[in-house]
Amino acid sequence: MIGRDILGIEDLSREDIDTILETAERMQEIGNREVKKVPTLRGRTVINLFFEPSTRTQTSFEIAGKRLAADVVNFSVSGSSVSKRETLLDTAKTLDAMDPDAVVVRHKVAGVPHRLAKVLKAPVINAGDGAHEHPSQALLDMLTVREQKGRIEGLTITIIGDIAHSRVARSNIYGFKKLGAEVRVAGPPTMLPADVEKSLGVKAYTNLAEAIEGADVVMALRIQMERLEGACFPSVREYAATFGLDRAKLRYAKEDAIVMHPGPVNRGVELSHDLADDRPSVILDQVRNGVALRMALLYLVAGRGGH
Amino acid sequence: MSKILIRNGRFLDPSTDTDLPPGAGELLIENGRVVAFETGGNPIPEEGTEILDAEGAWVVPGLIDVHAHLREPGQEYKEDLASGGTAAVAGGFTQVACMANTAPVNDDPSVTKYILDRAEKESPAKIRPIAAATQGLLGEVMTEMVALKEAGAIAFSDDGATISDAAVMRRVLEYSRMADAIVIVHAEDCALRGAGVVNEGTVSTKLGLPGNPAAAEEIMVARDIRLAALTGAKLHIAHVSTAGAVHMIRKAREAGLLVTAEVTPHHLTLTDEDTMGFDTSTRVAPPLRRQTDVDALRRALADGTIDVIATDHAPHASYEKEVEFTEAPPGMLGLETAVAVCLDLVRDGTLTPIEFIRRLSTNAAGLLSLEGGSLKVGSVADVALIEPNQEWNYDPARGFSKSRNSPWAGQSLTGRVTATIVDGRLIYDHERGVLIR
Numbered sequence: 001m002i003g004r005d006i007l008g009i010e011d012l013s014r015e016d017i018d019t020i021l022e023t024a025e026r027m028q029e030i031g032n033r034e035v036k037k038v039p040t041l042r043g044r045t046v047i048n049l050f051f052e053p054s055t056r057t058q059t060s061f062e063i064a065g066k067r068l069a070a071d072v073v074n075f076s077v078s079g080s081s082v083s084k085r086e087t088l089l090d091t092a093k094t095l096d097a098m099d100p101d102a103v104v105v106r107h108k109v110a111g112v113p114h115r116l117a118k119v120l121k122a123p124v125i126n127a128g129d130g131a132h133e134h135p136s137q138a139l140l141d142m143l144t145v146r147e148q149k150g151r152i153e154g155l156t157i158t159i160i161g162d163i164a165h166s167r168v169a170r171s172n173i174y175g176f177k178k179l180g181a182e183v184r185v186a187g188p189p190t191m192l193p194a195d196v197e198k199s200l201g202v203k204a205y206t207n208l209a210e211a212i213e214g215a216d217v218v219m220a221l222r223i224q225m226e227r228l229e230g231a232c233f234p235s236v237r238e239y240a241a242t243f244g245l246d247r248a249k250l251r252y253a254k255e256d257a258i259v260m261h262p263g264p265v266n267r268g269v270e271l272s273h274d275l276a277d278d279r280p281s282v283i284l285d286q287v288r289n290g291v292a293l294r295m296a297l298l299y300l301v302a303g304r305g306g307h
Numbered sequence: 308m309s310k311i312l313i314r315n316g317r318f319l320d321p322s323t324d325t326d327l328p329p330g331a332g333e334l335l336i337e338n339g340r341v342v343a344f345e346t347g348g349n350p351i352p353e354e355g356t357e358i359l360d361a362e363g364a365w366v367v368p369g370l371i372d373v374h375a376h377l378r379e380p381g382q383e384y385k386e387d388l389a390s391g392g393t394a395a396v397a398g399g400f401t402q403v404a405c406m407a408n409t410a411p412v413n414d415d416p417s418v419t420k421y422i423l424d425r426a427e428k429e430s431p432a433k434i435r436p437i438a439a440a441t442q443g444l445l446g447e448v449m450t451e452m453v454a455l456k457e458a459g460a461i462a463f464s465d466d467g468a469t470i471s472d473a474a475v476m477r478r479v480l481e482y483s484r485m486a487d488a489i490v491i492v493h494a495e496d497c498a499l500r501g502a503g504v505v506n507e508g509t510v511s512t513k514l515g516l517p518g519n520p521a522a523a524e525e526i527m528v529a530r531d532i533r534l535a536a537l538t539g540a541k542l543h544i545a546h547v548s549t550a551g552a553v554h555m556i557r558k559a560r561e562a563g564l565l566v567t568a569e570v571t572p573h574h575l576t577l578t579d580e581d582t583m584g585f586d587t588s589t590r591v592a593p594p595l596r597r598q599t600d601v602d603a604l605r606r607a608l609a610d611g612t613i614d615v616i617a618t619d620h621a622p623h624a625s626y627e628k629e630v631e632f633t634e635a636p637p638g639m640l641g642l643e644t645a646v647a648v649c650l651d652l653v654r655d656g657t658l659t660p661i662e663f664i665r666r667l668s669t670n671a672a673g674l675l676s677l678e679g680g681s682l683k684v685g686s687v688a689d690v691a692l693i694e695p696n697q698e699w700n701y702d703p704a705r706g707f708s709k710s711r712n713s714p715w716a717g718q719s720l721t722g723r724v725t726a727t728i729v730d731g732r733l734i735y736d737h738e739r740g741v742l743i744r
Contacts, residue, residue, distance in 0.1 A: 010513075081629075081630040081631060081634065087626045087629035087630055088629055088630055088631065089626075089629040090629075107631070109631035109632060109633050109634070110514050110515040110516045110585070110632065111514065111516070111585030111631070111632050112631055114584070114585050115585060115629075129515070130515050130516070131515030131516075132514055132515030132516075133515070164512075165515075167515060170513075170515060193511070193512035193518075194507045194508050194509070194511060194512050194518055194520075195508055195509050195512060196512060198509060199508075199509040199512040199513055200512065200513070
């Protein structure tokens with residue numbers, strides 16, 4: 001996968017995903033060492049190009065790059081290209097002239113990493129583009145499920161929340177389906193995108209209990225309360241009552257079901273307070289795996305000679 | 308003034324339902340008029356007559372575009388009357404109606420006159436200004452339609468700045484009857500459209516881009532048809548894009564309302580699937596729709612529910628399009644590619660050649676009450692030669708528009724305008740370029 005752009009899970013084959021997950025499993029061990037650093041990407045430059053602030057994802061990529069001994073540079077830009085009077089082409093050409101070995105891109109508008117990738121010589125890793133894709137998040141989720149359940153094939157996975165505006169949902173739907181899981185989505189109809197079942201190949205529910213009935217994995221998405229309250233749902237209270245997960249509601253799922261969340265959790269909204277902290281939630285495993293998974297991505301696309 | 312004799316072509320004149328096979332007719336032009344349309348023999352031309360051999364070509368009345376954005380005054384970095392007018396004749400268009408969203412807005416007779424003066428000097432195609440329907444395109448106070456018409460405006464429209472207030476729209480339609488001109492609407496409920504930039508459906512869901520539902524267009528089409536019924540005005544619906552809108556327009560026409568409609572080359576041939584690569588040249592308003600909509604638009608154009616093909620030629624500078632998809636201004640070039648792109652409808656049997664030309668010329672002349680759209684003796688000598696089978700590679704950088712925002716850039720197209728005559732003068736030849744300004 002040397003030199004390849006990682007723009008979305010939709011573009012990856014099942015074999016690609018397996019390669020990435022297996023590589024990440026090998027990377028996990030490095031995080032357990034006393035000296036958490038290997039020289040694999042020494043002399044390589046990784047640019048974190050974040051047009052939208054994201055402390056968690058940016059930090060995860062930064063740590064991943066540093067554990068592989070790459071020089072990681074954070075390049076934060078705020079505002080649209082129109083407000084800056086700089087086109088995406090200008091941005092891409094400027095970065096290209098600095099000769100990076102990989103560029104990690106986050107933008108609030110769908111498609112920006114794809115446009116940059118057309119110009120940049122270095123491989124582009126999409127760290128989240130609008131409501132489109134967030135491949136590294138989905139891959140770390142797949143890694144976590146595989147770690148917890150030993151497999152993905154045949155599992156039932158329910159994703160709850162604002163599917164319409166969620167890149168995490170789209171990438172996870174593509175990924176888990178490619179690996180043979182059944183994926184369901186649940187949320188108020190105002191948060192389900194147009195033609196969701198046909199478009200994304202999932203079953204959609206507006207009733208939480210039905211949606212998680214018999215599920216192996218229940219994934220709650222973060223609700224953007226400030227933006228959506230009053231527009232897509234009447235109140236946080238009603239959302240928490242209808243789609244918030246607690247231990248009582250979780251009983252509809254399989255007995256050994258795990259609970260996931262891409263973070264940060266709005267406590268008492270998507271997840272009850274106790275559920276956010278303890279088993280069966282695996283939220284911190286997701287965060288830990290995020291570093292290993294991103295190490296795998298950087299190694300695979302920017303490493304010398306590959307694996 | 309010189310004489311031009313056109314021979315050997317296939318003559319297509321929708322105004323007289325004439326379709327003469329090659330060799331069966333000759334057209335003689337003198338002093339800006341068609342002076343003879345011979346169907347028998349091959350008279351020996353008088354000395355000094357320029358002979359145009361149209362072998363392999365269709366000879367048709369000059370095309371007329373009822374909807375283009377030529378950007379002058381105010382946005383000459385995108386296009387001006389010279390570049391837009393040249394792109395027009397290169398595309399076979401001898402007359403172009405230009406929208407009012409210039410800077411300043413064409414909402415005052417002085418602006419209309421300015422455009423006409425500039426066009427007279429700079430544009431090889433004849434420019435027909437569309438004036439704003441409300442002052443400043445603000446949707447509040449109607450423009451001086453009578454004075455604007457007097458100054459040369461041929462229709463009224465706020466185009467993309469849809470008039471949201473139904474009471475204002477009603478008054479505009481009522482008042483337009485006095486100016487005896489059509490009111491052109493870009494039908495879209497702006498609140499329902501919201502931030503939508505692609506058709507709402509599978510494509511918006513997969514791309515994660517804000518969707519613009521077909522209902523946003525259809526609600527406004529329904530409203531404006533009701534207002535046309537209320538006022539008896541001539542309502543023209545711009546760039547129809549959905550099957551639902553087509554259905555309502557068909558019913559309105561059956562009911563005898565004075566409702567007409569246009570469709571663009573891109574809405575006839577592209578779908579929202581063409582947006583899948585995030586190419587901002589596919590960002591248009593209204594957005595590209597589904598295949599079922601395209602099929603309905605093609606049928607509606609064939610059965611007369613939709614009167615004309617209009618380009619909605621909308622040039623934008625490269626740097627304006629090389630941005631986030633949601634930030635890119637909507638619109639694409641159309642004048643230089645319309646014929647080739649739309650010939651697809653002839654190739655697939657949707658339209659016969661003569662019906663194709665009717666929708667690009669004769670019907671447009673009728674809609675805007677313009678001279679043209681005919682090869683009859685006595686007609687204004689606006690003529691285009693089209694070689695329907697000629698393949699060419701479209702490179703906007705080598706075209707005449709100042710802008711390059713076309714989804715057909717770099718593609719091989721079939722069907723080419725090879726010559727254009729305006730007011731009896733051969734003004735464009737595809738091998739020699741623009742001959743006279």
